[in-house]
Amino acid sequence: MAYKLTAEQREKIQNLDADKRYDHFIDKVSKWEEIWSLRDDEGFVLVNTDDDDECMPVWPHPDYAAQWATGDWADCEPFKVDMEAWLDRWLPGMEEDGIAIAVFPTLDEDGIVEGPRELGSTILQAIEG
Numbered sequence: 001m002a003y004k005l006t007a008e009q010r011e012k013i014q015n016l017d018a019d020k021r022y023d024h025f026i027d028k029v030s031k032w033e034e035i036w037s038l039r040d041d042e043g044f045v046l047v048n049t050d051d052d053d054e055c056m057p058v059w060p061h062p063d064y065a066a067q068w069a070t071g072d073w074a075d076c077e078p079f080k081v082d083m084e085a086w087l088d089r090w091l092p093g094m095e096e097d098g099i100a101i102a103v104f105p106t107l108d109e110d111g112i113v114e115g116p117r118e119l120g121s122t123i124l125q126a127i128e129g
Contacts, residue, residue, distance in 0.1 A: 028060035036079065037056055038065050039077065045068070055101060057102040059104055067106075087123070
């Protein structure tokens with residue numbers, strides 16, 4: 001179950017720059033031990049960076065993910081990945097497939113793009129305190 005998020009809090013966090021949203025993401029996912037993305041019947045949403053790298057966008061709360069469910073992704077729904085599965089299966093699989101992670105993008109601004117190994121290390125450090 002995701003943490004409580006008011007519309008005011010959501011707007012305030014979304015107006016932060018990409019670095020501060022990244023820090024917020026790390027803080028929330030390390031405490032709540034869940035990560036949110038978008039998927040439909042065909043699979044998970046992947047986006048391309050300016051360098052043409054494939055990335056999976058992720059957010060710390062389903063409300064942020066749901067805001068991306070427009071246009072080509074209108075049929076998508078937020079999907080929760082628990083931290084154990086994220087660290088043990090998802091990140092190694094993404095590393096193997098060459099998929100990076102777009103951390104907390106907004107509709108107006110890209111997120112920080114990071115490799116699975118690096119993001120996993122950062123999350124583990126935050127969990128371990």
